[in-house]
Amino acid sequence: xxxxxxYTLNFGPQHPATHGVLxxxxxLDGEVITRADPHIGLLHRATEKLVETKTWAxxxxxxxxxxxxxxxxxxxxYCLAVERLLGVDVPVRAQYIxxxxxxxxxxxxxxxxxxxHGLDVGAMSMMLYACREREDLLDCYEAVSGxxxxxxxYRPGGVYRDLPDAMPQYKESKWKNGARLKRLxxxxxxxxxxxxxxxxxxxxxxxxxxxxxxxxxRIWKQRLIGVxxxxxxxxxxxxxxxxxxxxxxxxxDLRKKQPYAVYDRLDxxxxxxxxxxxxxxxxxxxxxxxxxxxIIQQCIDWLRANPGPVISDNHKVALPRRADMRSNMEExxxxxxxxxxxxxxxxxxxxSAIEHPKGEFGVYVVSDGANKPYRLKIRSAAYAHLxxxxxxxxxxxxxxxxxxxxxxxxxxxxxxx
Amino acid sequence: xxxxxxxxIQNLRKHLGDRIAGLRTAFGEITLDVDAAAYPxxxxxxxxxxxxxxxELSDLCGVDYSTYGNGRWQGKRxxxxxxxxxxxxxxxxxxRCFADDDDFPAMPSVVSVWNSANWYEREAFDLFGIVFPGxxxxxxxxxxxxxxxxxxxxDFPISGYVEMRYDPEQKRVVYQPVSIEPREITPRVxxxxxxxxxxxx
Numbered sequence: 344x345x346x347x348x349x350y351t352l353n354f355g356p357q358h359p360a361t362h363g364v365l366x367x368x369x370x371l372d373g374e375v376i377t378r379a380d381p382h383i384g385l386l387h388r389a390t391e392k393l394v395e396t397k398t399w400a401x402x403x404x405x406x407x408x409x410x411x412x413x414x415x416x417x418x419x420x421y422c423l424a425v426e427r428l429l430g431v432d433v434p435v436r437a438q439y440i441x442x443x444x445x446x447x448x449x450x451x452x453x454x455x456x457x458x459x460h461g462l463d464v465g466a467m468s469m470m471l472y473a474c475r476e477r478e479d480l481l482d483c484y485e486a487v488s489g490x491x492x493x494x495x496x497y498r499p500g501g502v503y504r505d506l507p508d509a510m511p512q513y514k515e516s517k518w519k520n521g522a523r524l525k526r527l528x529x530x531x532x533x534x535x536x537x538x539x540x541x542x543x544x545x546x547x548x549x550x551x552x553x554x555x556x557x558x559x560x561r562i563w564k565q566r567l568i569g570v571x572x573x574x575x576x577x578x579x580x581x582x583x584x585x586x587x588x589x590x591x592x593x594x595x596d597l598r599k600k601q602p603y604a605v606y607d608r609l610d611x612x613x614x615x616x617x618x619x620x621x622x623x624x625x626x627x628x629x630x631x632x633x634x635x636x637x638i639i640q641q642c643i644d645w646l647r648a649n650p651g652p653v654i655s656d657n658h659k660v661a662l663p664r665r666a667d668m669r670s671n672m673e674e675x676x677x678x679x680x681x682x683x684x685x686x687x688x689x690x691x692x693x694x695s696a697i698e699h700p701k702g703e704f705g706v707y708v709v710s711d712g713a714n715k716p717y718r719l720k721i722r723s724a725a726y727a728h729l730x731x732x733x734x735x736x737x738x739x740x741x742x743x744x745x746x747x748x749x750x751x752x753x754x755x756x757x758x759x760x
Numbered sequence: 761x762x763x764x765x766x767x768x769i770q771n772l773r774k775h776l777g778d779r780i781a782g783l784r785t786a787f788g789e790i791t792l793d794v795d796a797a798a799y800p801x802x803x804x805x806x807x808x809x810x811x812x813x814x815x816e817l818s819d820l821c822g823v824d825y826s827t828y829g830n831g832r833w834q835g836k837r838x839x840x841x842x843x844x845x846x847x848x849x850x851x852x853x854x855x856r857c858f859a860d861d862d863d864f865p866a867m868p869s870v871v872s873v874w875n876s877a878n879w880y881e882r883e884a885f886d887l888f889g890i891v892f893p894g895x896x897x898x899x900x901x902x903x904x905x906x907x908x909x910x911x912x913x914x915d916f917p918i919s920g921y922v923e924m925r926y927d928p929e930q931k932r933v934v935y936q937p938v939s940i941e942p943r944e945i946t947p948r949v950x951x952x953x954x955x956x957x958x959x960x961x
Contacts, residue, residue, distance in 0.1 A: 384902035392912050398946050427787050579815045579847060582876025593847070600850050687951055690829075693787050694843050694854060696818070705819060707843065711829040713950045722819040722843065730879040759902060 349377060352741070356385050360463050360745040363755030365729075367744070374740050379733045386759035391719050398685030398714050399425055399499065406706075407493040409721060410757040413452040415444045415484075416699045417757070418497040420706045423603060424695040425499040428688045428710055431660050436651040437501035438604040443642035444487075444496065445604075445697075446635040447539075450546075451480050452700035452752075453628045453635075457553060460625070460749040464566045466557065476549060479542050486510055486535050499686065500661035501654030506535045506646065536643050543640050550632055558626070567622035571735045571747035574619060581734065582727035585702025587751065590627050591619030597698040611638050621750035628752075660686055685714040694722075701725050701752055723757035765790060768851050771811045776802055791854045799857045800868040806844060806855070807873055814844035814853060817870070820880035822888035827914045830950050838865040838890055859890060869894035887912035917942060 354367040361367070364385035370378040390409065394402035406417040419441055426433060433441075454473040461469030481491045486507050488494035496503050510531040513519050519527060530541040557563050573583070575591040588595050596613040598606040614630035616623030655661045662681055663674035690712040696705040702724025709718040728751040735751075736744050768790060772783065779802045782793030794802045806814045823839045836858040844853045859865035869892040870877045881892045882901040889910035892898060900907060909916055919940040927934045 384900075384904070387902040389911060392918065396918050396944070396948075401946075576815075580875050582817055582874070584816075584818075595847055683946070684949065685946065691786055692789075692791070692854070694789060694819075694852070696852075703818060705843065707819065707821065707841070709823060711832075711950060712953075713830075713948050714946070715948050717828060718823050720819065720821040720841075726879065727876055730876065 354744070356382075360748065362459065362748065362753050363758075365748070365753070365755065367732075369736075369741070369744070371741070376736050376739055376741065376744065379736045379744070381729055381732055383729065383755075384759050386755045388760065390760045391721060394716055394719050396715065399688055399716065400681070400685055402716060402719070403498065404493060404495045407495060408756055409723065409760060410452075410699070410701065410704070410725070410754045411492060412455050412754050413448045413700045414492055414494055415448045415496060416697060416704060418495070419445060419604075420695055420697045420699070420704050422497045422499050423697065424693045424706045424708045425686075425688060427693045427695060428691055428708065429499065429660055429686070430689075431500050431655050431657050433501050433604075433655060434652045435605065436505075436646065436649060437653045439642050439645050439649075440502050440506065440653060441497060442604050442606060442609065443539075443639055443646070444483075446638045446642070447480050447483055449635045449700045450632050451477055453632050454480075456628055456749075456752045457557070457625075460746075460752075461557070463745045463749040464563065466560070466563065469553070469556065472549075472553065472556075476546070479538075482510070483535070483539060483542075486538075498654065498661065500657065501652070503654070505653045508534050510535060510538045536647060539639065540643055543636055543643065546636050547633060550629060550636075554629060558629070564622060566742075566746055567625060567750070568620060569618070570621045570739060570743050571750060572618055572620035573731070573735060577734075578619070578731075581731040583702070583731060584724050584727065585698065585700075586624050586627050586631070587619075587702060587724075587728055587731075589613065590616035590623040592617050597696060597703060601696070603695075603697060609638050609641050611635075621746050624750045624752075687712065687714055688716075696722070699724055701754070701757075702728065704757075721757070721760055723760070725751070725753040726758045729753055729758055762788075764851060768812075768849075768853070771809075772853075775805055775809045775812060779805075789852065789854060791856060794855060794857045796857055796860050796867060800870060800873070803842070803855070803870050803873050806853070812846065813848045814846045816845045816847060817842060817874035817876050817880070818845045818852075819843040820870075820877055820884065822884035822890050822912070824888060824912065824914045830948075836860065837862040838888060840867050840884060840890060842870075864891070865889065866891040866893060868892070871895055886910070889913065 350371045352369045352371055354369055355361040356364040356366040366382040368380040369376055390405050394405055403418060403421060406421045407414040409417045454477050458470035458473030484494055485491045488496040512528045512531045513524055515524055530538050573591060575593040578588050578591055592615055594613045594615045599613055611634045614627050616627050658677040663677050667674040668678050688710040690710055692709045694705055694707045696703050704724055705722035707720040708716050711717045735747050779798040781795045784791045806812050820842045823841055825833045826837050838859045840857050842855040859867050867890055869881055879901060881895050882898060884890045885898050886900040886903050887910055919938050919942055921938055922935045923938045924933055924935055
């Protein structure tokens with residue numbers, strides 16, 4: 344009788360279900376996985392080495408290119424690290440704007456998760472609905488920063504500029520005209536905050552719609568319940584953070600436990616799961632979107648009532664206003680020094696961690712007092728999660744690999760860096 | 761300094777004793793220096809001791825100090841920096857350990873203490889050439905298959921040594937020496953302390 348040997352299967356790197364360029368070498372016994380060896384680095388751009396040759400300000404846009412589905416949160420961690428080294432105070436209004444955009448980003452990231460996870464598991468229409476809502480939020484990005492993805496909106500010391508008073512409107516065209524154009528522009532007739540308020544009013548109902556499509560869907564449950572389960576203790580040992588921990592029942596959220604910006608002034612809950620499987624991770628993310636909507640609502644109310652500066656007036660760090668520069672020698676010198684040489688960050692090392700949509704995102708910077716970082720290390724959540732994939736997929740079927748990879752929500756920009 | 765950090769420092773002194781080679785607090789964070797000989801044991805104590813209880817290794821990375829402060833650095837060249845998190849006590853710690861030999865940096869592996877160290881140590885080996893005896897599967901992680909050198913060392917040029925292109929004659933992708941001219945737009949400067957302060961010229 345012929346002996347039965349394990350079969351090795353190459354999965355990716357060019358495969359839509361790998362969410363980027365992941366190459367998985369799967370060792371199979373029949374259709375059951377006995378070992379998974381992820382090969383990463385196909386998107387390695389050496390961000391951490393590149394920023395060693397860039398000034399502190401030039402390094403910021405590189406953060407956007409890490410997790411490109413949650414660009415603004417990456418900037419936040421970097422800015423917090425630089426600000427702590429510099430000891431510069433960030434105006435409260437800027438902190439509220441940051442929190443608001445962090446939560447917008449969380450919704451954006453989780454929407455992408457629902458859409459792409461749906462695609463992976465076989466619910467095609469989810470992607471279309473998720474992208475419909477993402478469109479509105481990306482318009483928010485565009486309105487404040489001019490860019491829909493790589494915003495570079497947060498700066499050490501605050502944010503680039505205040506929220507705009509008007510939203511861009513759709514123009515009349517062959518496809519958008521008459522009553523349709525009027526309806527599309529209705530929410531855009533007021534300020535930026537009015538537009539976001541309109542979204543916040545609509546969004547809870549939209550999440551309900553998503554849940555009617557998925558939460559009790561028999562196929563969805565059959566594909567996810569009991570798949571890729573991990574206990575909290577094991578998750579800690581494997582370096583998991585964020586939703587991966589919370590789905591197992593451990594209410595660990597840096598926004599609550601080690602608050603940064605103004606999270607300690609806001610009212611929100613931390614959703615947790617029980618089983619730690621793919622289905623619980625889905626439920627936690629859906630509930631996080633509801634909580635994020637709550638936080639955004641509180642930020643809108645505060646920002647309406649409290650105008651003020653949005654970036655530090657310390658011109659050793661933040662650029663002076665254009666108008667002042669034209670009339671004032673001092674400001675002009677500051678501008679010249681900041682643009683030609685950059686910020687000088689005092690010697691020291693700092694690790695700043697934030698609650699990123701995917702988990703704990705940390706930036707470790709070592710400064711030797713120069714105008715460029717000496718060493719920058721990015722701790723990305725998905726990197727630790729992907730290294731745990733071997734343990735998660737063992738004993739499951741090939742089709743479950745796709746569900747597990749989808750549910751840990753990986754983005755290769757931040758894994759390969 | 762907050763009461764919490766004070767307590768953590770006390771606990772560290774109590775349980776690590778003379779295994780501490782340095783303990784510093786700056787920017788609200790504690791940095792613990794450990795000698796390479798005491799490193800694995802000290803890490804195990806940090807995890808298991810109920811008064812410390814660092815259950816999670818958030819991050820482990822290599823640092824090459826050879827050009828620190830434009831040549832001001834006197835100590836050893838390669839350091840391994842760990843960021844630890846205790847979910848029980850809600851505190852963080854940075855542990856740093858230097859490799860004894862600059863030419864062949866080696867450091868005991870901590871994969872058995874925290875399983876998450878697996879990929880972090882592979883990465884540090886790949887990018888800095890730090891070897892971790894005791895690691896079961898120390899392969900390159902991020903660099904290309906067959907990559908030569910360790911890219912994040914300070915003496916490795918930012919443009920690298922080789923570039924890749926498609927050769928139409930051989931009908932395959934080939935490596936060739938890099939054709940990029942190195943350039944520096946903003947020079948790296950370390951100013952004296954108090955640079956630019958009022959009354960400092």
